[in-house]
Every structure is written in C-alpha cells, then in structure tokens.
Amino acid sequence: MQAYEIIIVRDAARKRQLAAAAWHQDFVAVAPVVLVFCANPDRNRGKYGERGARLYAVQDATIAVTYAQLAATVQGLGTCWVGAFDEGAVPQILNTPPGGGPWQCCQSVSRRSHNRRARAGR
DSSP states (O other): OOOEEEEEEOOHHHHHHHHHHTTSOTHHHHSSEEEEEEEOHHHHHHHHHHHIIIIIHHHHHHHHHHHHHHHHHHTTEEEEEEOOOOTTHHHHHHTOOTTOOOEEEEEEEEEHHHHHHHHHTO
16 A cells, blocks of 8 residues: 655746745755655555554655665665655645645755755855
C-alpha cells in the first residue's frame, strides 16, 4: 500500500512560491526539479486505523524521500531535503485539496555542480 503522493514541480513560478513557503530557502526556486512528498493518511486509516493514518503514512513518505535521494545520487544528481515550510501554503501552491497532508518535505533535485553554485550564493 502506497500511503503517499509525489508531486513533480518544474514550473518556475510554482518553484518560487514553494521557496517562499519554505521560509525563503531560495535554492528551491533555482532547482530544475522539485519533488514534493505528501503523506496520504486516508490510504492507511482503513486497514491500520489511526496509528496507520498518523504514523505509518508519514513513515512511508519519509522512506520514499530517502530512497528518491539515494536514486538521484546514483544518477549523479544532488538533492536537498527541505523539511521547514508552511504546510498551509503548499496545498494552495500545488492546487491540492486542503488537509491532504501532512506534507512531508520538498526536495530539490539538480546536477551536483548546480547545487554547489546555488549554495555558494547564499
């Protein structure tokens, strides 16, 4: 059972909005791709009850983020976990139903040299 969603963001305006929602972590805006992982508690609630909704869905999304980071690294890409963001703003930016979270993290993905340049400019 997959109790999470992954939203791929390439649109520059949305990436800028996500960067602002991530408390102005501006490297999010310049990454070529941002992956947004969202726990989907309702998928687990029916089978596992409230523990499945509160805990297992978040664990599933967290594991998915980690494996996505490992897969990106194998492909020669760099990633950055973004865990600090305004959970209320993300559904509005991505046009998803409110309460569809919790939003686990945004992850910027780019070539490693691009990540170093973006971080050096901070």
